[in-house]
Amino acid sequence: MKDYIQKIISAGIMAPSGDNCQPWRFEQDGNRIDLFNVPERDTSLYNYKQRASLIAHGACIENMLISARKHSCRAELKYFPMPENEQHIARLNFTPGEAEEDPFFTAISARTINRKPYKGGKLPAKAIDNIHQAATGAGISGCSLKLLENSAKDAAADIVALSDRLVFENPLLHRFLFDHIRWNPEEAERTRDGLDIRTLELAPADRMLFPLLKNYDLVRFIRMFGATRVIAANARKLMRSSSAAGIITIADTSPENWLNAGRMLERIWLEATRQGLAFHLMTGITLLVQRETTQGLDNSNLSLVKKARILLSKASGSELPLALLFRIGTCDQPTVRSLRFKMKV
Ligand SMILES: Cc1cc2nc3c(=O)[nH]c(=O)nc-3n(C[C@H](O)[C@H](O)[C@H](O)COP(=O)(O)O)c2cc1C
Known part of the structure; x- marks a missing residue:
């Protein structure tokens, strides 16, 4: 064995x-x-x-x-x-x-994130059913799934827009992201962690601009001209291009429930993979709304988080803590897959 x-x-x-x-x-x-x-x-x-x-x-x-x-x-x-x-x-x-x-x-082994724009359209009822069954199938307690379609997705689109905007309005989030970008295949292969730039699926023009955004002083400067709103609009478009947004809420914020939310997420993602659907976790801000401390966030960041909190309870239709937000849809295969550290036990 x-x-x-x-x-x-x-x-x-x-x-x-x-x-x-x-x-x-x-x-x-x-x-x-x-x-x-x-x-x-x-x-x-x-x-x-x-x-x-x-x-x-x-x-x-x-x-x-x-x-x-x-x-x-x-x-x-x-x-x-x-x-x-x-x-x-x-x-x-x-x-x-x-x-x-x-x-x-x-x-x-086939599951992977797909950050491309999706092709819209509705998911067949059977596909939705199977996703719900996958979520509840293993008897995982303490969390539940809600799928939003059509105009119900709009609140989710506004939430991911706030989320991406925040990355370029908070120096710690910005630094963490850029510290984890792997800029070429050699670096991705050497580190075997982080985000291979190709997995971000940037449009050709954005591919040229993105390395410049590593400089936070420049980001701060172009923010004065509304640059972070353009980034936000792009995230909103991505969510709108999906067939459904998914929300996982948890009954309370015990560590066990976060583990259960992860198990449920994986089952949903595996089911989507099995059905040939694309899946994109877009969840940064959902992990900030339940922080009981303001450390690391300035007043303007906090006001974005507060807006997100209001939108989240509107989208989920409940006051329960929200663990995760994602989109599902149809799309071509992603350009590349992320690597993993070589196994050491
Ligand atoms: C808790 C958690 C939060 C994540 N948040 C995001 C996110 O907000 N946006 C995103 O594009 N990917 C997000 N991801 C996906 C990871 O970046 C992705 O799983 C990782 O790069 C490995 O790629 P793979 O899923 O294709 O194997 C998140 C993953 C986890 C587990």
Whole structure:
């Protein structure tokens, strides 16, 4: 069974993570995997109380559970097995079981973000049904999914516009993004983390301009001429080009619920992949609205966050904390896929 443990971890590391930081570390002992958080991998303002990383860990756990079933292993999962160590995210104990065909297994390696403009149009009712079933299928508690179509997507479009604007109006968010851009294939291959510039799917003119935006003094200057509103308008257009916006809300902000939100996100994303649909997580600001501290944000940033909070409760139709926002649609394949660190256990 030990050979399979490596395969199960290989499935885990295919999970999405904020700016592809891959905030995980694994320890293997016999038929057991211990999953740890590595806080220094994601120091972003978005990662308040490690919540962005907890979402990534949730997705990683879901991949491991799916892979275990495929490899005839029954998995017993425990979150935070050592309460005194909050970085010890989960323990999975495996025992021999029956091999089960899981429709999501092949989607694990095919899943990827697609930031291109989508082609609009409605999703078939069956596709929507399957996405809802995928979200609830594993009995994940503490979070729920809402899909918005047609004009209901407009609030989501306004939220992502605020989100992208904020990246160019806050020096910490701006720095974190640009520190994680990998400017050419050689750099992407050498670091195997961060955002390969090609995954941003920039239009040719933006591709020329984007490197200039690395200079925050220049960004501050062009902001006076409304440049960040142009960036915001682009994000709004991307959301409007989708067939549906998705919102995952959580019942409360316990660490377990952020893990569950990550598991639900991964199941939805795998189902979309299985259906040949494109998927784009556009969630920066949803991770800022629940910060209980204003640290790192100035008054003008805070007023954007406040606007987003109002729009979010309008879009989700509830006061429940919102964990994640994404868009789904039809589109050509993305230009390239992100890499992962070589596996070390
Ligand atoms: C918590 C979290 C937040 C994310 N937020 C965004 C986002 O706001 N915009 C975006 O384009 N991608 C976002 N991503 C996607 C990651 O950038 C992406 O998963 C990562 O670069 C790896 O690429 P892959 O998903 O194609 O494997 C997020 C991922 C996670 C887990």
